[in-house]
Amino acid sequence: MSWSFIFLLAAASYGFKLLGAVIIGQRTMPPVLERCLLLIPAALLAGLIAKDTFTTGQTIGLDARAAGLVVAALATWKKLPFAVIIVLGVGTTALIRLFA
Amino acid sequence: MFRAPDARRFVSASLIIGVAFVIFGMSFGVLAVTADASIAQATVMSLLVFTGASQMSAVSVIAAGGTAASAFGGAVLLAGRNAVYGLALSPVLRRSSLPLRLVGAQWVIDETTALVTAEDNELSRRTAFWISAPILYASWCGGTFVGAVIGSNIDPNDFGLDAAFPVMFIAMLAPHLRTKAGQRAALFGALAAVLLAPFMPIGLPILVSALGMFFGVAPTETTPAPVSDGAP
Numbered sequence: 001m002s003w004s005f006i007f008l009l010a011a012a013s014y015g016f017k018l019l020g021a022v023i024i025g026q027r028t029m030p031p032v033l034e035r036c037l038l039l040i041p042a043a044l045l046a047g048l049i050a051k052d053t054f055t056t057g058q059t060i061g062l063d064a065r066a067a068g069l070v071v072a073a074l075a076t077w078k079k080l081p082f083a084v085i086i087v088l089g090v091g092t093t094a095l096i097r098l099f100a
Numbered sequence: 101m102f103r104a105p106d107a108r109r110f111v112s113a114s115l116i117i118g119v120a121f122v123i124f125g126m127s128f129g130v131l132a133v134t135a136d137a138s139i140a141q142a143t144v145m146s147l148l149v150f151t152g153a154s155q156m157s158a159v160s161v162i163a164a165g166g167t168a169a170s171a172f173g174g175a176v177l178l179a180g181r182n183a184v185y186g187l188a189l190s191p192v193l194r195r196s197s198l199p200l201r202l203v204g205a206q207w208v209i210d211e212t213t214a215l216v217t218a219e220d221n222e223l224s225r226r227t228a229f230w231i232s233a234p235i236l237y238a239s240w241c242g243g244t245f246v247g248a249v250i251g252s253n254i255d256p257n258d259f260g261l262d263a264a265f266p267v268m269f270i271a272m273l274a275p276h277l278r279t280k281a282g283q284r285a286a287l288f289g290a291l292a293a294v295l296l297a298p299f300m301p302i303g304l305p306i307l308v309s310a311l312g313m314f315f316g317v318a319p320t321e322t323t324p325a326p327v328s329d330g331a332p
Contacts, residue, residue, distance in 0.1 A: 001137040001159075005168050009158060010148035012172075013179040014206060020186020021193055021205040035316035039285040040188040041217040042276035044181060045269045046286035047293035047309030048210060052266040055297040065263045072267040076274050083116050089267030094260030 064100065068093035106227050110215070114232040117211055118239035120264045121152075125243020128155055130251055132244070135163035139248040146244035150237060151209060154178040157302065177303030184310045185213040192216055192229050207233035210265075214272035281315045288312035 029037070053065045072089030080088075125146065132142035137159070149155050154175040161171035186208045193201045207229070215232045219225045276282040289309035296305035 001132070001135060001141055001162060002168070003141065005158075005172065006141060006145045006148065009154065009172060009175055009179075010145070012176050013149050013151050013154055013182065016179050016183040017186050017205045017208045018202075020183035020188075021190050021208050022186070022201050025187045025190025026194055026201075032317055032319075035281075035319065036313040037187050037190075037316075039276075039281055039313040039316045040184055040310060041213055042273065042282040043285040043289035043309050043312030044184060044210075044306065045214055045273045045276070045289070046312075047289035047306045049266040049269045049273065050290035051293040051297065051306060052262070052269075054294045058298050058302065060294055060297060064260070065266065068260065068263040069266055069270060072270050076271045082113050082268075082271055085271045086116060086264060086267050089270075090260045090264050092260075093263035097257075097260060 064093045064096035067096055106224050107231060110228045110231040111235070113215060114235040117215075117232075117268060118235050120261060120268075121211075121236055121239035122243035122246075123261055124152060125240045126247030126250070128152065128159065129244040129247025129249075131156070131163060132159045133248050133251050135159045137248075139245070142248040143241065143245045146241045149179075150206060150240065151179050151182060152240065153210075153303075174302060177301060177307075180303065181210075181306050181310065182208050184307070185209065188213055188217060189229065191222070192225050195226070204229065204233065207237055209236070211236055211268070214269055218272045218275045220275065281318075284315040285312035288315065 049069070053069045054060055054062065068089040068091075071092040072085050075085040075088050128146065129139075129142050132145065132155075133139065137145070145155055157178055158171045158175035161174060162168070186205065189204075189208055189212070193204045196204060212229060212233050216225045216228045219228050273286065277286060289312040292309045292312070293305045296308055300308075
C-alpha cells in the first residue's frame with residue numbers, strides 16, 4: 001500500500017465530512033430543508049441497520065444477525081439500559097452461531 | 101460547560117461503543133498489515149481517514165489483489181454518507197470556533213451522528229458530540245495500532261460483534277421513530293438499503309436511503325418533533 005493512496009483517501013473522506021459539516025451545513029437554511037435534515041439520521045440509521053443485518057456484500061439473506069436485532073429491538077422497546085441492549089443483541093447472535 | 105449527569109451518560113455509552121471500536125480497529129490493523137501496509141501506514145490511515153467502513157473496504161480490496169483504483173472507488177462511495185451526516189450534525193458544530201469545527205468535522209461518522217441525534221436538546225447534543233467523538237477516535241486508532249503490531253488474526257464475527265453495530269443503532273434510532281415523518285424516513289431508508297443492494301455497488305444504496313429525508317418536505321405534524329427543538 002502506498003502513502004499517496006492513504007493521503008488521497010484521507011483527503012476524499014475529510015472532504016465529504018467538511019462539505020456537509022462546515023461548507024454547506026453552516027449556512028442558514030429554509031425551514032423545509034431544516035425539517036428534512038432532521039430526518040437524515042432516521043433514514044440513514046435505519047438503512048445501516050437493515051444493510052448490516054440483512055445483506056452480506058451484495059446478497060440479501062437472513063441469518064443469526066436478524067435474531068440479535070429482534071432481541072435488541074425488544075430490549076430497546078422495554079427501555080433497558082444501552083449496555084444491556086448491546087449485550088443481549090450481540091449475545092443472541094453469538095449463541096446462535098455457536099450452536100448452529 | 102457540560103451538565104454532569106449527561107456527561108457521565110455519554111462517557112459510559114462511548115466506552116461501550118469504544119470496546120467494539122477497539123476490537124474492530126484491531127481487526128482492521130491486522131487486515132491492513134496483511135495487505136502489505138506498514139504499522140505506521142495502518143495507524144495513519146485510521147487517524148486521517150477515520151471512517152471504518154471505507155478503510156475496511158479499501159484494505160480488503162487490496163488484500164484480495166484488486167487495483168488501487170477499485171479500492172479507492174469503493175472506499176470513496178462508502179465515505180459519501182459522511183457528507184450527509186455532516187449536514188445533520190452541522191447545528192451542533194455551528195456555535196464552535198472555526199478550528200474546533202475543522203477538528204469536529206473529522207469526527208463526523210455513523211456512531212457520533214447516532215449518539216448525538218438521539219438527544220432532544222442542543223446542549224445535550226453538543227455534550228454528546230464533544231465527549232463521544234474523542235473517545236471513539238482514540239478507540240479506533242488505538243485498536244488499529246495494536247492490531248497492526250500483533251498482526252495475528254482475530255475475527256470479530258466469532259463473538260457476534262458484527263451484530264454489535266446494528267444493535268447499537270437500533271437503540272439510537274428509537275427516538276427518531278416518535279414522529280410519523282421519522283417512521284416513514286426510516287422505513288424508506290431500510291427498504292432502499294436492502295432491496296437495492298444486489299443491483300448497486302456497495303456504498304451506493306445507503307446514499308439512496310438518505311433520500312428518505314424528503315419526507316420532511318410536507319409539514320404533516322402539528323406537534324413539534326422531539327428532536328427538532330435544537331435547530332436555530
